[in-house]
Amino acid sequence: MGELSVIKNPAALTPDFIPPRLVDREEQMSTLKMIFDDYIKSPGSFYARALLVGSTGTGKTITSLKFKEYASRSSTVRFIYVPCWTHRTMHSAVRHIGESLKMSIPRRGFSSDELLEIIYDYLKDNDMYVIIVLDDVFHIVNNSGADSLGLLIRFYDEHIGEHDYHFSLILIDRDESLLDKLDAGAKSTLGRNIIKFPPYTKDQIYEILRDRAQEALHQGTYNDEILEMISDVTGARDGDGGRGNAKQAIEILWKAALTAQQQGSRRILPEHVRVAIKNTLPVHVGELKGMDLHEKLFLLAIVEALRKKRDVPYVTFGEAEEEYIMLCERYGLRTKRSHGQLWHYLKDMEGTWRIIETRLSGKGMRGRTTLISIPYESLNVLAQELTRILDYELAVR
Numbered sequence: 001m002g003e004l005s006v007i008k009n010p011a012a013l014t015p016d017f018i019p020p021r022l023v024d025r026e027e028q029m030s031t032l033k034m035i036f037d038d039y040i041k042s043p044g045s046f047y048a049r050a051l052l053v054g055s056t057g058t059g060k061t062i063t064s065l066k067f068k069e070y071a072s073r074s075s076t077v078r079f080i081y082v083p084c085w086t087h088r089t090m091h092s093a094v095r096h097i098g099e100s101l102k103m104s105i106p107r108r109g110f111s112s113d114e115l116l117e118i119i120y121d122y123l124k125d126n127d128m129y130v131i132i133v134l135d136d137v138f139h140i141v142n143n144s145g146a147d148s149l150g151l152l153i154r155f156y157d158e159h160i161g162e163h164d165y166h167f168s169l170i171l172i173d174r175d176e177s178l179l180d181k182l183d184a185g186a187k188s189t190l191g192r193n194i195i196k197f198p199p200y201t202k203d204q205i206y207e208i209l210r211d212r213a214q215e216a217l218h219q220g221t222y223n224d225e226i227l228e229m230i231s232d233v234t235g236a237r238d239g240d241g242g243r244g245n246a247k248q249a250i251e252i253l254w255k256a257a258l259t260a261q262q263q264g265s266r267r268i269l270p271e272h273v274r275v276a277i278k279n280t281l282p283v284h285v286g287e288l289k290g291m292d293l294h295e296k297l298f299l300l301a302i303v304e305a306l307r308k309k310r311d312v313p314y315v316t317f318g319e320a321e322e323e324y325i326m327l328c329e330r331y332g333l334r335t336k337r338s339h340g341q342l343w344h345y346l347k348d349m350e351g352t353w354r355i356i357e358t359r360l361s362g363k364g365m366r367g368r369t370t371l372i373s374i375p376y377e378s379l380n381v382l383a384q385e386l387t388r389i390l391d392y393e394l395a396v397r
């Protein structure tokens with residue numbers, strides 16, 4: 001029997017894939033269009049420059065690629081994309097620009113400034129107009145210094161009077177600290193054209209995943225709750241840096257789908273997602289031993305309630321509480337914690353121990369109730385560990 005296939009189009013889960021639609025980046029896209037429209041419609045008319053900033057996985061690269069699609073439709077302006085993690089010095093970046101134009105660039109003997117002049121003359125002689133994208137430009141600043149970038153940003157200061165702007169510039173960086181490293185002139189020009197990419201919220205990540213899953217996975221191999229489980233752990237949360245990264249979310253979806261497929265499952269199950277999350281996120285789950293006895297019991301109750309569901313990654317607070325009461329009885333504990341205390345434990349498990357995630361139920365359920373999931377660890381591993389600790393602690397009491 002052949003392997004059951006979950007993944008329909010693996011290419012759609014790779015970083016190179018360009019999705020048909022961008023989720024919630026209309027504002028950034030329209031600012032880009034505003035800054036560059038004159039350059040695109042009347043090439044050479046002025047020097048357009050923009051700085052795209054945002055933490056990793058917030059869609060800066062993909063937005064610049066979508067902008068390229070848009071601009072290429074309506075004009076003769078060409079794009080030259082420079083991945084600065086490959087071309088880490090100004091010299092290497094400028095060579096790459098020349099090579100993209102099919103120029104024969106001498107290997108030695110020219111500084112990057114001289115090469116840039118040669119490229120500029122070539123563009124002028126051939127009546128060509130380009131938009132240069134320097135992605136992750138901090139590599140160049142780190143290796144060649146901010147001055148070399150400053151010279152590029154103010155390139156036409158030396159060519160005043162020509163009014164023949166043959167290239168424009170899009171810079172991409174993780175934060176705005178770049179500006180402080182530039183000279184005053186470059187800083188003020190670029191500072192006026194900053195486009196910010198905030199981290200994605202849970203809902204935005206969910207939408208990105210839904211679109212991606214439709215492209216990449218067979219119908220019926222996943223459901224909304226699987227995608228929600230991934231958005232819960234990757235979507236931005238107030239005051240929690242490092243989240244809101246779409247790249248990580250897509251990677252988790254890919255790993256979960258692959259695990260499901262390798263295990264011969266027809267569908268992605270919550271346990272596949274847990275393994276994928278554990279392999280992707282640098283999450284440190286707190287030492288369970290440090291928890292209160294009844295907090296551990298309540299956590300085991302959540303684990304057991306989730307294990308009964310298998311296909312569904314969430315249990316309600318009520319279901320967890322019922323399971324907790326049964327567990328207390330099984331362990332012969334007469335004094336149980338109150339509803340309010342259990343609620344307090346829940347907040348602690350989410351905020352301090354970082355082992356659960358909660359969300360409010362959406363439509364389809366009567367009223368709004370708190371849904372609990374455990375995305376960071378396999379349920380079997382947790383159940384074993386908790387039972388071992390509890391058996392010991394209760395035996396020695």
Ligand SMILES: Nc1ncnc2c1ncn2[C@@H]1O[C@H](COP(=O)(O)OP(=O)(O)OP(=O)(O)O)[C@@H](O)[C@H]1O
Pocket residue numbers: 014015016017018019021022023024025054055056057058059060061062063136174208246247250
């Ligand atoms: N708004 C979006 N809609 C659909 N897919 C998106 C969106 N934003 C990001 N993605 C996807 O998430 C992944 C990461 O996006 P991208 O590479 O553009 O991030 P980035 O901000 O450039 O990250 P880095 O700083 O690490 O280079 C890509 O696979 C991209 O297709």
